[in-house]
Amino acid sequence: xxxxxxxxxxxxxxxxxxxxxxxxxxxxxxxxxxxxxxxxxxxxxxxxxxxxxxxxxxxxxxxxxxxxxxxxxxxxxxxxxxxxxxxxxxxxxxxxxxxxxxxxxxxxxxxxxxxxxxxxxxxxxxxxxxxxxxxxxxxxxxxxxxxxxxxxxxx
Numbered sequence: 001x002x003x004x005x006x007x008x009x010x011x012x013x014x015x016x017x018x019x020x021x022x023x024x025x026x027x028x029x030x031x032x033x034x035x036x037x038x039x040x041x042x043x044x045x046x047x048x049x050x051x052x053x054x055x056x057x058x059x060x061x062x063x064x065x066x067x068x069x070x071x072x073x074x075x076x077x078x079x080x081x082x083x084x085x086x087x088x089x090x091x092x093x094x095x096x097x098x099x100x101x102x103x104x105x106x107x108x109x110x111x112x113x114x115x116x117x118x119x120x121x122x123x124x125x126x127x128x129x130x131x132x133x134x135x136x137x138x139x140x141x142x143x144x145x146x147x148x149x150x151x152x153x154x155x
Contacts (some may be wrong), residue, residue, distance in 0.1 A: 008071055010043040015046070019075060036078045039066045058130055090128065098122060098132050111149050112140040 023037035042052035049063040069077035119126040
């Protein structure tokens with residue numbers, strides 16, 4: 001005799017089964033998404049949470065979570081939800097301006113921008129400038145061309 005709350009059966013359409021099989025066994029699938037697809041396929045075979053967890057070597061809680069999410073939202077429920085966080089404070093136009101300024105101009109009396117100099121000139125923090133440079137692979141201090149120093153005492 002079974003104990004516990006009865007589980008709602010997972011019934012798949014042919015299209016859903018095909019998509020889940022593809023997600024579960026394709027090499028380019030994200031590993032977490034493939035595992036979720038395998039959980040849903042095991043539940044669709046008629047296995048309860050405990051048997052599916054044992055078969056897939058995961059926890060009963062994980063099987064229960066993804067069974068419920070699939071029954072509630074179908075295939076879209078298997079994808080990650082957006083993470084919470086603060087909205088961006090600088091827009092794309094500001095980022096574009098920083099990149100253009102880095103590549104097409106130099107500070108007065110110097111050969112290249114530093115993060116601190118560009119931060120003073122733009123009104124942003126030096127860490128923000130550093131993150132933008134890292135995202136776009138900019139390294140103004142590593143130039144491939146020879147630069148003549150503006151120092152009048154250089155011989």
